[in-house]
Amino acid sequence: MSDINKLPEAEETNKSNSNENSIELDGNQNVESASLKDAETTHDAIEGDKKLEAAVGKTENEKEENPNSVEEQDEVINEIEESNAEDAEDEGNKDRHKIKVKEYDTMSLESLAIELEKLLKNEKVQAIKSHVDHINAVFKTKFQALLDEKKEDFVNDGGNEIDFYYSSPIQKRYKEAYKAYRKKVNEHYQSLEKNLKQNLADKLEIIEELKGLLNLEENINTTYKHFKELQDRWRNTGPIPRDKYNNAWNSYHHHVERFYDFLHLNRDLRDLDFKHNLEKKLLIIERAEELAKDDNVMRSFRELQELHKMWKEELGPVGREHREDIWERFKAATKTINDKRQLYYKDIDKIHEKNLEVKLQIIANIDAINAQESKSHSAWQKKIKAIEEQREAFFNAGKVPIKVNENTWTKFKESVRTFNRQKNAFYKGLKKDQYKNLQLKLDLIKIAEDNKDSDDFEVTTPLMKKIQSDWKKTGHVPRKDSDKIWKQFKAACNHYFDRIHAKRNAASQEQVDAYNKKNELLSTLKGLKLPSDKDKGLATIKEYIKQWKTLGRVPNDKRYIEGKFQKIIDGLLTRLKMDKNEVEMIKYENKLDSLNTSDDNRNLDNEHSFIRKKIDEVNSQINQLENNLQFFTNVDEDNPLVKDVHNNIKAHKESLNLLKNKLSKIKELY
Incomplete structure (x- = not known):
C-alpha cells in the first residue's frame, strides 16, 4: 500500500x-x-x-x-x-x-x-x-x-x-x-x-x-x-x-x-x-x-x-x-x-447476459443436430463429435444470471438426452444388422472347415477363394465376436492352402536343390569377416543377400532356413557402424524377400496387416502423450516430467516414420 x-x-x-x-x-x-x-x-x-x-x-x-x-x-x-x-x-x-x-x-x-x-x-x-x-x-x-x-x-x-x-x-x-x-x-x-x-x-x-x-x-x-x-x-x-x-x-x-x-x-x-x-x-x-x-x-x-x-x-x-x-x-x-465498483458489477451483469445468449445458441445448435437424419455409422460419428464440441462450448461459456441458471441447465440436459436417445436407437438397429452378419460369417466358416481337407483341388480352390471374397464383402459383426470368428475362418483357409503348398513343395526337386545351396551359403556366412571400411562391409553383405535371392525358393517344410539367414545377416549389419533406421530397412527388405514366396500373397497380407496395426497403435500412443501435455498447465518446459513426455513423443514419431517406410516396401511388392 x-x-x-x-x-x-x-x-x-x-x-x-x-x-x-x-x-x-x-x-x-x-x-x-x-x-x-x-x-x-x-x-x-x-x-x-x-x-x-x-x-x-x-x-x-x-x-x-x-x-x-x-x-x-x-x-x-x-x-x-x-x-x-x-x-x-x-x-x-x-x-x-x-x-x-x-x-x-x-x-x-x-x-x-x-x-x-x-x-x-x-x-x-x-x-x-x-x-x-x-x-x-x-x-x-x-x-x-x-x-x-x-x-x-x-x-x-x-x-x-x-x-x-x-x-x-x-x-x-x-x-x-x-x-x-x-x-x-x-x-x-x-x-x-x-x-x-x-x-x-x-x-x-x-x-x-x-x-x-x-x-x-x-x-x-x-x-x-x-x-x-x-x-x-x-x-x-x-x-x-x-x-x-x-x-x-x-x-x-x-x-x-x-x-x-x-x-x-x-x-x-x-x-x-x-x-x-x-x-x-x-x-x-x-x-x-x-x-x-x-x-x-x-x-x-x-x-x-x-x-x-x-x-x-x-x-x-x-x-x-x-x-x-x-x-x-x-x-x-x-x-x-465505490461508484466505479457499482459500474463494474453492472458490466458483469452484461457479461452474464451475453453468456446466456451464447448458451441458448449452443442449445439451439444441439437441437438442429438432433433434427438431422443420419443412417450410417460414419454420419453418426460426425454427429457425436459435433455434440461433444457443443457440450464443451457450453461448459466453457461462463456464468449466466442466477435467475435463469437452473432453467438453462435443464434445457441443455434435455437437448443432450434427446441426442443420446436417437443415437442409442440407431445403434440398437445397427446391432441387429451385425448379428445378421455374424450368422453369415458363421456359415462361411462352416464351408471352409467342411472343405479344408479336400483333395479335389481343382474344384475346392475356386470355392475357398470365393468364400474369402464373400467374407470381405460381409459387413461388421459385434466387436466381442470379431477376433474369434476371424481366427477360426483364417485357420481353416490356411490349413487348406498349406496343404496345396506342401504338395507342390514335395514335388519340386528345384526347391530341394535351392535348399542345399542355401545351406552351403549359410556355412560360408558364419565364418565371414567383414572389411573394416563401412561401405565395403555393407557392399559385401548386400552381395551375399543378392546371391541368396538368386538361389530360389526352398520347400515349404524347409523355410526355416530363411530365418537362419536373416539372423546371420542381422548380426553382420549390427557390426557395421550405420544409422539404425538404415540397418533396420535393409533387414526388413531381406525379411520381405523371404516372405514373398507364396502365389497367393498370404504372407505379405499378414505382414501388411501387422504393420498397419502397429502404425495405428503408435499413432494412438502419440495422441495420448500429446493429450497428456495439455494437463501440464503453468509448468516450465524444463520440468523433467514434461521433458520425458516430449522425448517419448519424439521416439514414437521416429518409430512411426520407420513403420511407414516398411509399409511402402510392402506395397512395392504387390
Whole structure:
C-alpha cells in the first residue's frame, strides 16, 4: 500500500465525548470497512458495497439535517461492527484475495480435482473456502451430467435402472481431496477456538490495567509510557470470539477515552498524538485518492477496506480544526471507488447476459443436430463429435444470471438426452444388422472347415477363394465376436492352402536343390569377416543377400532356413557402424524377400496387416502423450516430467516414420 506499509504503529481510539480533549469516534465508526468475508462471490461483494456506501454516506452533519435517518444509521453501524467481529475472529481470511480465482467452470473433472489438491497443498485452509465451494459446485454439476449420460446409456442398452452403478477414479481422487480439506478445516477451527479464548482473557487483563492507570501516583510521562505499552499489547493480541468483539472493543475504548481526559492535564503529550495521527491519516487519504484513479476496481476496493480498518482501529483522533476536512476528503475518495465498483458489477451483469445468449445458441445448435437424419455409422460419428464440441462450448461459456441458471441447465440436459436417445436407437438397429452378419460369417466358416481337407483341388480352390471374397464383402459383426470368428475362418483357409503348398513343395526337386545351396551359403556366412571400411562391409553383405535371392525358393517344410539367414545377416549389419533406421530397412527388405514366396500373397497380407496395426497403435500412443501435455498447465518446459513426455513423443514419431517406410516396401511388392 505504498507508504502506508511503512507507518509506525499508532494508538487505538474510540468514541468521542463532548469534552474538548475527547477522542473522535462517530466519524471514524462511519468508515468501518465492510466484511471481507467471501468477497470473491458476486452476492457478498455487492452486499459489501451497500454496507460501505451506507456507512460512509452519512456524517454527523447529515444526521442533524435529517434526524429521521438516525435509526437507519445505527442499523448500518451495527452491521459493520458485526462484520468486523466476523473478520477479526479469523484473521486468516485476509489472505484469500491473494489467491488467483481461476475459470473453474471451464475445467474438466480431472483438472478440478488437481486444482483442489494444489490449493490444499499450497494455501492456508482458512483462505480457500470460497475457491473450494466454487470447485465443489462445478464438480458436482459436471459429474452429475456425466452420471446422467452413463445411466441413460445403460438403460438404453437394456439394463435395469435399479442395477445401474458407475464408478470413476477421478471421482474417488476428488472425494479424497475434499475429505482432506474438511479435516483440515475442522482442525483449524478447533485450534482457533482455543486461541480465541486465550486472546479474550489477555485483552480483558489489558482493560483492567487501563482502569488502574488513573489511580497511579507517578510521573505523567511514566504513566503515558505505560499507556502506550498497553496499546501495543492490545494491537498485538490476536483475534477473539466474534460475540465478545464489540463489548471488549467498546470497553477498551471507554477506558482509553478516560485516559485522554486524564491526559488533559498535559496538553503537550495529547497534541503530539494529534499531530502524529493527522500525518498518518493524510497518508491514508492520499493512498485512497490514488486508488480512486486505479482501473483495477476490485483490487482498489479491497485495499480501500483495509484503509478504513486502519483509520478506525489503528489511528487515534486529530485536532478538531482538521477533523471534518480530512473526513470529507477521505469520504469523497471512498465514494469514487465505490461508484466505479457499482459500474463494474453492472458490466458483469452484461457479461452474464451475453453468456446466456451464447448458451441458448449452443442449445439451439444441439437441437438442429438432433433434427438431422443420419443412417450410417460414419454420419453418426460426425454427429457425436459435433455434440461433444457443443457440450464443451457450453461448459466453457461462463456464468449466466442466477435467475435463469437452473432453467438453462435443464434445457441443455434435455437437448443432450434427446441426442443420446436417437443415437442409442440407431445403434440398437445397427446391432441387429451385425448379428445378421455374424450368422453369415458363421456359415462361411462352416464351408471352409467342411472343405479344408479336400483333395479335389481343382474344384475346392475356386470355392475357398470365393468364400474369402464373400467374407470381405460381409459387413461388421459385434466387436466381442470379431477376433474369434476371424481366427477360426483364417485357420481353416490356411490349413487348406498349406496343404496345396506342401504338395507342390514335395514335388519340386528345384526347391530341394535351392535348399542345399542355401545351406552351403549359410556355412560360408558364419565364418565371414567383414572389411573394416563401412561401405565395403555393407557392399559385401548386400552381395551375399543378392546371391541368396538368386538361389530360389526352398520347400515349404524347409523355410526355416530363411530365418537362419536373416539372423546371420542381422548380426553382420549390427557390426557395421550405420544409422539404425538404415540397418533396420535393409533387414526388413531381406525379411520381405523371404516372405514373398507364396502365389497367393498370404504372407505379405499378414505382414501388411501387422504393420498397419502397429502404425495405428503408435499413432494412438502419440495422441495420448500429446493429450497428456495439455494437463501440464503453468509448468516450465524444463520440468523433467514434461521433458520425458516430449522425448517419448519424439521416439514414437521416429518409430512411426520407420513403420511407414516398411509399409511402402510392402506395397512395392504387390
